[in-house]
Amino acid sequence: MHIAYLGLGNMGAEISARLAVFAKDNGHALTVWNRSQDKYAGLRSKIGATFATDLKEIKGADVVFLMVLNDKASADVLAQVLEVCPTAVVVDQSSVNPKTSIANEKAAAAAGARYLAAPVFGRPDAAEAGKLIQVVSGNKEAQELVKPLFDVSARAVINVGEEVYKATTVKLMGNAMILGMMEMLAEVYALGDATGIEPDVFQQFVEMFFPTPSYQVYGRKIGQGSFSAAGGFRLEGGLKDANNILSVGADLGHPVPLPTIELAKKHMLRAVEMGGQDQDWSSLSAAVREEAKLEPYRKKQE
């Protein structure tokens, strides 16, 4: 089987590195591609694959993964893929609006390809450890074909059926929970700083009572005030998700008010205004602290 992996950002670099090992062990070919190829120098030692300089080099691939930032990138890259691989199974792991999943599936079907909506839960460190949660919907046979490839980076697969919009809707629902959790962590850690409770002390409670990766990672980032996006998720992506979360009900015919997400979005926008555009999305905390009349950042950012 010829597999192509397109998009070598924080997530794609980790997933494709695992796929490269799997492909080598199982006699498959893996070609990887990224829009900005200045990244290749740093990735060649990590990902044992053929690095394409032009998307045409994936011609004939049987399975093509996409892992790009947003809806526009997903649709644009898909259109280029369909020109060279019109009968492939396209597995879109990008987190996009369910409307985009529907439009992408139509475009793929018109070319003769099959399209799966396949977003993931878990940060790059979970991808590196093979512990993602993979969500998928779309054509059943295509799902069966790629299931062994999901198992390479995921500890579990949630199958949401054949309608592609459902997997990306589940992803948005999950990200709404993560965003709401970060908003709450930012508020309580601000309260702690205002009342003389050391973040390390409160973090003990967080880790004992909520022993899950999200609370641990974001509790530490927000408590300590360290917002490097290296190996994480930038505010730009967080804002894309917040906008998709806020519109998905209306997009699918039934708007639902989501006041917590409105608030978290406002704080992310303010964090960008404060110069944090390259920071992790948990830096919404700086805006929460500013409103609480605390120093926005507990310490100087790297």
Ligand SMILES: NC(=O)c1ccc[n+]([C@@H]2O[C@H](COP(=O)([O-])OP(=O)(O)OC[C@H]3O[C@@H](n4cnc5c(N)ncnc54)[C@H](OP(=O)(O)O)[C@@H]3O)[C@@H](O)[C@H]2O)c1
């Ligand atoms: N990071 C996380 O914790 C996490 C967790 C779960 C899901 N996700 C989702 O996974 C996806 C990727 O996230 P990430 O954290 O890996 O993002 P990232 O590190 O910012 O990487 C974004 C990738 O998208 C590519 N890209 C952006 N615009 C493009 C365009 N117009 N055409 C072609 N390629 C384009 C970038 O290429 P360049 O290098 O050329 O800019 C890069 O490869 C997003 O949909 C995100 O919501 C992220």
